[in-house]
Ligand SMILES: Cc1cc2nc3c(=O)[nH]c(=O)nc-3n(C[C@H](O)[C@H](O)[C@H](O)COP(=O)(O)OP(=O)(O)OC[C@H]3O[C@@H](n4cnc5c(N)ncnc54)[C@H](O)[C@@H]3O)c2cc1C
């Protein structure tokens with residue numbers, strides 16, 4: 058690991074001051090950042106901050122009511138505390154299910170909400186310092202396109218990168234229209250979840266629209282009461298725990314008797330950001346919640362999808378998972394029970 062200095066910030070202003078200088082990075086649970094700093098042999102490392110700012114003492118760890126019937130999730134609240142919080146479990150069961158589908162109990166106890174948004178791709182080449190990778194070293198190339206791409210994207214790719222964003226939590230946050238609140242020394246701003254992560258385009262080194270020196274303070278979930286009764290998160294992976302999604306789908310329906318009043322669908326494991334196409338949701342309005350309607354929505358969601366060889370199977374898998382998630386949601390939400398930490 059490269060040498061670095063370390064500060065523990067006691068309040069947000071102190072953290073922002075420390076983050077404004079040089080190649081400083083905040084550290085929360087450390088479950089992704091430390092792995093990336095340790096990869097390779099010094100003086101290498103996939104991420105090479107020269108200063109770490111511990112943000113765990115900033116007090117941004119609450120889950121609480123937001124004005125207008127929504128919920129405020131602190132950036133430093135742990136993934137487990139968020140998933141098992143009574144307000145999340147009862148009012149956003151889709152989010153609870155998505156978080157609990159990720160990683161392992163130990164990791165969810167450490168991982169923070171802010172860190173989850175900023176975790177980096179799991180593309181093998183990104184972690185392998187012996188290979189080129191446009192995301193790690195811009196301009197060096199993308200060996201994944203003709204190489205090991207079983208895990209990688211089928212939608213929104215560019216000639217420069219076909220990586221996926223690996224988070225489960227973010228797929229539900231996208232379906233629920235979360236808003237990311239950030240602060241910097243220059244002030245504060247709100248970023249709609251749709252605009253937080255980005256597609257690779259010709260700058261695959263940029264995963265999101267957060268600016269240097271900005272700190273995520275919290276997320277706000279708007280009221281989603283109409284989707285509580287009918288939601289599901291389906292994650293397809295190579296083993297039942299401790300594995301990233303090959304494809305995942307967050308689905309929520311608002312049903313009026315036998316008719317769909319509103320729908321939300323977001324996909325994980327298929328693109329550089331959680332994938333959502335609102336046109337697919339509009340197409341479901343007024344329809345009966347059946348396989349034909351769900352398959353037609355999948356057509357819209359997967360428009361333009363393409364495989365790169367090893368990941369061709371995702372074209373069929375994504376379609377089937379969309380239909381399965383919507384069918385499961387239509388049957389009724391399964392609420393997370395108990396606490397398994
Ligand atoms: C073996 C393994 C399996 C996993 N499986 C899954 C899985 O199946 N599904 C899934 O979704 N995730 C999975 N994860 C990823 C895990 O969820 C993330 O590592 C975790 O959410 C990151 O949170 P953290 O607090 O540890 O972040 P850190 O590692 O501390 O930070 C990650 C990044 O976020 C930045 N950061 C952190 N907080 C803030 C903030 N408030 N403002 C600005 N920047 C910030 C850091 O500087 C760093 O760049 C897995 C991880 C491991 C190691």
Ligand code: SF4
Nearest residue numbers: 180182190199218219
């Ligand atoms: S897909 Fe992206 S992260 Fe993977 S090798 Fe290509 S440029 Fe790097």
